[in-house]
Amino acid sequence: MTPYEHEATAQRIENSLRKCGPDDYEIIIEAAMLAGSHWLNARLHRLGATQPTQDVMHTYLLVVNELRRLSVADPEAVGALSTIEDLRPAYVRGAHAGGKEAAQRALSLLELIRASARSS
Amino acid sequence: MQIPGHLKKIEKLNKLRARLDPLDDFELWFWATMMSGTHAVNAALHHAGVTEPVEAYAMQPGVYLVPQPDGCLVAKFGALGDVLHVGRPVIEAPVPEDVHQMMHAMERIEEHRDPCVREGRKPTREVVDACEQAFGECMAILNHRCPLE
Numbered sequence: 001m002t003p004y005e006h007e008a009t010a011q012r013i014e015n016s017l018r019k020c021g022p023d024d025y026e027i028i029i030e031a032a033m034l035a036g037s038h039w040l041n042a043r044l045h046r047l048g049a050t051q052p053t054q055d056v057m058h059t060y061l062l063v064v065n066e067l068r069r070l071s072v073a074d075p076e077a078v079g080a081l082s083t084i085e086d087l088r089p090a091y092v093r094g095a096h097a098g099g100k101e102a103a104q105r106a107l108s109l110l111e112l113i114r115a116s117a118r119s120s
Numbered sequence: 121m122q123i124p125g126h127l128k129k130i131e132k133l134n135k136l137r138a139r140l141d142p143l144d145d146f147e148l149w150f151w152a153t154m155m156s157g158t159h160a161v162n163a164a165l166h167h168a169g170v171t172e173p174v175e176a177y178a179m180q181p182g183v184y185l186v187p188q189p190d191g192c193l194v195a196k197f198g199a200l201g202d203v204l205h206v207g208r209p210v211i212e213a214p215v216p217e218d219v220h221q222m223m224h225a226m227e228r229i230e231e232h233r234d235p236c237v238r239e240g241r242k243p244t245r246e247v248v249d250a251c252e253q254a255f256g257e258c259m260a261i262l263n264h265r266c267p268l269e
Contacts, residue, residue, distance in 0.1 A: 001240045016145035094177025
């Protein structure tokens with residue numbers, strides 16, 4: 001996908017987020033992960049770190065060397081997406097206490113990734 | 121997770137699905153569908169005795185976050201509890217026919233995941249209808265095994 005297409009999809013997901021309330025913390029975390037990955041891909045394509053044919057889906061599916069390489073391109077955004085992903089087992093798949101707070105954390109991290117993408 | 125925990129998640133996600141427009145909000149509608157269906161498969165697998173209904177949260181196949189008495193979570197290797205997606209991991213044990221049908225329904229839904237959520241293919245009414253039909257089949261079988269409130 002091109003940077004523009006990634007940004008449009010991320011924006012669509014963020015528009016849909018407006019229909020979710022604080023109790024929907026599972027989907028808020030997932031939406032932050034999905035939109036965040038689209039913003040990050042737009043950023044990495046614009047930096048020339050990845051090609052439009054080579055999208056990152058999850059940071060944990062990257063081989064270690066590629067994760068290190070992309071972290072050189074934008075360490076904060078890559079780290080933010082990784083942190084969102086780490087919220088999923090406990091609060092999305094699981095029922096650990098603190099889901100609403102975790103969702104707010106995910107939204108803050110999404111803001112960071114979006115701001116990074118818009119700066120390029 | 122244990123079966124009541126899965127059923128609670130399903131009820132939440134199904135209420136959310138009803139608030140989302142399948143086309144305008146496709147990405148989140150689809151994701152809620154997939155998450156709810158995966159919880160349904162996990163509940164049915166536990167109910168059938170195929171997988172363990174333990175309070176442990178799947179990180180990746182074979183690795184779980186396990187709640188501790190002090191409220192912390194610790195990552196541990198463990199026997200198969202919850203699957204992350206149908207096929208992740210592959211279940212080697214025999215699966216009852218009705219649960220197999222649920223898993224097949226989820227595979228039909230998940231085949232639209234990457235193209236329509238990750239790769240930019242525009243979702244169509246046909247895709248939505250196919251997902252809705254498969255999801256309905258999955259929920260109907262779950263309701264037979266573990267009725268939702």
